[in-house]
Structure formats: structure tokens, C-alpha cells
Amino acid sequence: MDTWNLSGRRPTQVVHGIGGLAKWLTHQEGRTLTLLADPAVADSETVDRITACAAWADRSVERIVPDGPGTLESVTALAERLRTSELVVAVGGGTLLDQTKLAVLTSAAPVVRDRLAAGGRSGLVLLPAEAAPAVPVVTVPTTVGTGSELSGGACLAGPRGKRLVLGNGLQPDVAVLDPVATRTLPAELLAEGVFEVFFRTAGMYVGDPRDLPTEDAFTLTLLQRLTTLGAELAAVRRSGRGAGDALRLEIARLSGISHGPGFNTGRDPAACKGWYLANELSTGLGLRKMTAAAAVLPPLWRRIAEGDTHWGSVPRLHRLWQAVTSAHRPALPEDPVDGIGALLDTWLIGRDVEADAERTELIARSTLRAWGDGLPTLGALTLADVRRVLDEAVRQPHLDLELDLEPA
Structure with missing residues (x-):
């Protein structure tokens, strides 16, 4: 999630x-293209087409299929x-793109590895502004949602979970968007990608109380377009048909666009x-990120609706929801808390999360340790605040068992 509006490198060319x-390749100095492909797409039409482009541009290709989990060791x-590479093209989902960006930057600037390896409880790692890649980086996303292909951020897996790494040097030079790259993406993950962009964009808008007329207008327009596409995709899934190239490409475009400075310039970078x-x-809990996000969002919006300004702005939440309901068919409840649950169900986004009280407490404490308790990311939110949202987001299994055992 790159919402910190880092500058210093020109925007990624799409x-x-x-x-x-x-x-584009004919204008690059390197004669050898290092092609990094996610194992799931290593033998795909996308990789074949990129290889053909390289041949046309008289560039040789070195293929690498990284199998690392995106940890410091694998990066x-x-x-x-990649130390001797002349040009790098990465084909895959957010994890592969993140790993590539971090590896290219690390190979050029050893200080990056030192920063990544440094201890500390914070889940946020800011890289030196002067750290820059030595070779061009091209990203070809095969999933949607993270927008890593256009962002100056990356996630790094570690023993305490994923850390968010931000730096000017993580901004790719070129992002290639092509519907052929997402043809094998399951419809369920495509829908989660739409929700991920919605979740990130809405969180930034509602989490910062300041009115920014231009950025607000752009954001509400983007959310309305996402709402329309989400409803369209849900209808396609219910009909049993696959999402067409045009729909997938439009979703992919919005995934990257959402990271643009036009949406978040002047906002609190930790608003979401x-x-x-x-x-x-x-x-x-070992869940997919968007399952967890879908479970968290309704109780978090409930805290906002009840007036807890540490989570976000009530007027902005209602303004956002009016924009969403005006674009969604079928109609959604007017109350944003009830409405977001209905939207998630309509979009077929799973949000049933189960955990006992002890596990939930451990997660609440790890959240505060990594992102709060004096750190700017969670600001003034306390353990009790985090615990309250998580308690409502998860279902305790033993409570359901007790209810089942009650006499008729």
C-alpha cells in the first residue's frame, strides 16, 4: 500500500x-533482458509474448522463475x-512484483538490505531517498488490487508478518497492462482485487478529516467507477460466465491509477x-488479505459512525457512501455500516473469520506493537480501540457451539 506520496522519480510509464x-525496448541500452516470471505463469502466453517482443527488439532473454516467499533471505x-542484469521485466502477482522491486534496489544499493534487516518493532520501513535502481524495471501484473506495478511500495514477509517498505527507488519505470495477463486469474480473486482498491481508496478518503476539493472529487469518481465494475463483475460471476478482457483491463487500470498523486496529495499518509x-x-490467522479486510471494514465503519474520530470522519463516510449507493445496482442500504456488509455480500467477498478470544487478543497486541503505541501509522488508537474492532470482526467458535447445545 503506497499512500505516502513519495517523490524523486518520474511517474511510471504505462x-x-x-x-x-x-x-520501448529499442530505446534501452541493455542488450539482455532478465525475465522474472511467477511459477504460476512461467509457461504462459504472457511470457511468450514478452519473449517475442524481446526478439523483435534484438534483445536476448534470461529467464528466472523465483520461488522464494518474499522474505529478506529470498530478496x-x-x-x-540480478547484480549483472541490464534490464528487468517482472511478470506475476503482487508478491513477485514486490520481491523484484526490492531485489533490484538491493542489488544497486547495499544500504537497502541494511535497512530491511534492521530490527525494531515498526511494521513500516522507509528506505533512503537516494537509493535508486541501477537498471530499468518493467512490471507486468497478472493479478489486480495491489497496484504494485505502479507504486513506490512493497511488502516484505518476515517472522512477525508482512512489513510495508516505501522508497523512491521502488517506483517501476514501466508498467505493462494487457488483458491476456489476467486471463487465468480466478473470478474470486478478481473480485477481491476490486475490493482491495475500494478498501484502500475509501480508507484514505474517510480516514483523513480534511476536505481536499480536487482530490476528493477524483476519489469519489474512482470509487463510483469501482462500484459499477464490482457490481458488473458480481453479475457475471452469478451467471456462470467469465469476466471478459475489457472488464479485466478496466479493473487493472483502476488498480494502478488509485496510487496516483491526484488522489492522495495532501492527505495523512497513514489514514487507512x-x-x-x-x-x-x-x-x-493465515487468511487471504481481503478476507481479513472484509471482516474488519464493517466494525471499523461502525466506530466511525459512532463518532470515534480516531478511525475517521463521519461526514466523509456518509459522503462516500452516497457516492457508492448512487452507482450501485441493485440498491444498497442507505446506512453505510449496514450498506458495506450488503455490498460485500453482493460482490461475493468472503468475510467469515473465526478465532478464539486468546488468538484475537494476540493479534490485537501484535497490531499495536507493529503499527501503534507511539508510531504514526495508528496514531492515538489504543489497544482497547484495536481490540474492539477485531472482536467484532471475528467469530468465536465456542460461542456457536454453546448456542447449538441449548435445549429447544
């Missing part, structure tokens, strides 16, 4: 269609393999408090 990569190992809770909940 190329629509893999074929457009061929012309360091990949950085060693739900991201930090969802990150720890998904890690603590």
Missing part, C-alpha cells in the same frame, strides 16, 4: 498492450542473481487504519 513493449538471493488491522489479522 504501456497498454504487451506489443507496446517492443518499441537477498534474488538481488545477487484498516489496512494495518487487516495485515495483522490475515497474518495471524
Whole structure:
């Protein structure tokens, strides 16, 4: 999640269609292209097309299929393999893209590894502004939602969960968007990708009480478009049909666009408090990130609706929800707390999370340790605040058992 508006590198150039990569390659100095492919797409049409573009541009290709989990160790190992690369193209989901960006930067600036390896409880790692990659980086996303292909951020897996790494040097040079790259993406993950962009964008808008007329207008327009696409995708899934190329490409475009400075310039960079809770909940229970986010969002919005300004702004929550309901068909409840639950159910986003009280308490404490208690990410939120949201987000299994045992 890159919402810290880092600057220093020019914005990522977006190329629509893999074929457009061929012309770009002819203007690059390197003669060898290092192609990093996620194992799931190593033999895909996407990789074949990129290889053909390289041949057309008279570039040789070295293929690497990283199998590391995106930890410091796997990033360091990949950085060693990339030390002599002239140009890097990464094809895969957010984890592969994040690992590539971190490895390329680490191979060029050893100080990056030192910063990543440094101890400390904070889940946020800020890289030196002067650290820059030595070679161009091209990203070709095969999933949607994270927007890693256009962002200056990356997630790094570790023993205490994922850390958020931000730095100017993580900004890719080129992002290639092509519907062929997402043709094998399951419809369920495509829907979660739509929700991920919605979750991140809405969180930034509601979490900062300041009115920013231009950025607010852009954000509400983006959320309305996401709402329309989410409803369209849900209808496609219910009909049993697959999402077409045009729909997948539009979702992919919004995934990257949401990281643009036009949406978050001037905002509190840590406004999306739900991201930090969802990150720890998904890690603590071994869940997909968007399952955790979907469980967290209704109780978090309830805290806002009740007037707890540490979580966000009531007027902005209602303004956002009016924009969403105006764009969604079928109609949604007017109350944002009831409405967000209905939207998640309509979009077929799973949010049934189960954990006992002890596990939930441990997750609440890990959340505060990594992101709060004096750190700017959770600000003034306390353990009790975090615990209250998580207690409502998860279901305790023994309580359901007790209810089942009650006499008729």
C-alpha cells in the first residue's frame, strides 16, 4: 500500500498492450533482458509474448522463475542473481512484483538490505531517498488490487508478518497492462482485487478529516467507477460466465491509477487504519488479505459512525457512501455500516473469520506493537480501540457451539 506520496522519480510509464513493449525496448541500452516470471505463469502466453517482443527488439532473454516467499533471505538471493542484469521485466502477482522491486534496489544499493534487516518493532520501513535502481524495471501484473506495478511500495514477509517498505527507488519505470495477463486469474480473486482498491481508496478518503476539493472529487469518481465494475463483475460471476478482457483491463487500470498523486496529495499518509488491522489479522490467522479486510471494514465503519474520530470522519463516510449507493445496482442500504456488509455480500467477498478470544487478543497486541503505541501509522488508537474492532470482526467458535447445545 503506497499512500505516502513519495517523490524523486518520474511517474511510471504505462504501456497498454504487451506489443507496446517492443518499441520501448529499442530505446534501452541493455542488450539482455532478465525475465522474472511467477511459477504460476512461467509457461504462459504472457511470457511468450514478452519473449517475442524481446526478439523483435534484438534483445536476448534470461529467464528466472523465483520461488522464494518474499522474505529478506529470498530478496537477498534474488538481488545477487540480478547484480549483472541490464534490464528487468517482472511478470506475476503482487508478491513477485514486490520481491523484484526490492531485489533490484538491493542489488544497486547495499544500504537497502541494511535497512530491511534492521530490527525494531515498526511494521513500516522507509528506505533512503537516494537509493535508486541501477537498471530499468518493467512490471507486468497478472493479478489486480495491489497496484504494485505502479507504486513506490512493497511488502516484505518476515517472522512477525508482512512489513510495508516505501522508497523512491521502488517506483517501476514501466508498467505493462494487457488483458491476456489476467486471463487465468480466478473470478474470486478478481473480485477481491476490486475490493482491495475500494478498501484502500475509501480508507484514505474517510480516514483523513480534511476536505481536499480536487482530490476528493477524483476519489469519489474512482470509487463510483469501482462500484459499477464490482457490481458488473458480481453479475457475471452469478451467471456462470467469465469476466471478459475489457472488464479485466478496466479493473487493472483502476488498480494502478488509485496510487496516483491526484488522489492522495495532501492527505495523512497513514489514514487507512484498516489496512494495518487487516495485515495483522490475515497474518495471524493465515487468511487471504481481503478476507481479513472484509471482516474488519464493517466494525471499523461502525466506530466511525459512532463518532470515534480516531478511525475517521463521519461526514466523509456518509459522503462516500452516497457516492457508492448512487452507482450501485441493485440498491444498497442507505446506512453505510449496514450498506458495506450488503455490498460485500453482493460482490461475493468472503468475510467469515473465526478465532478464539486468546488468538484475537494476540493479534490485537501484535497490531499495536507493529503499527501503534507511539508510531504514526495508528496514531492515538489504543489497544482497547484495536481490540474492539477485531472482536467484532471475528467469530468465536465456542460461542456457536454453546448456542447449538441449548435445549429447544
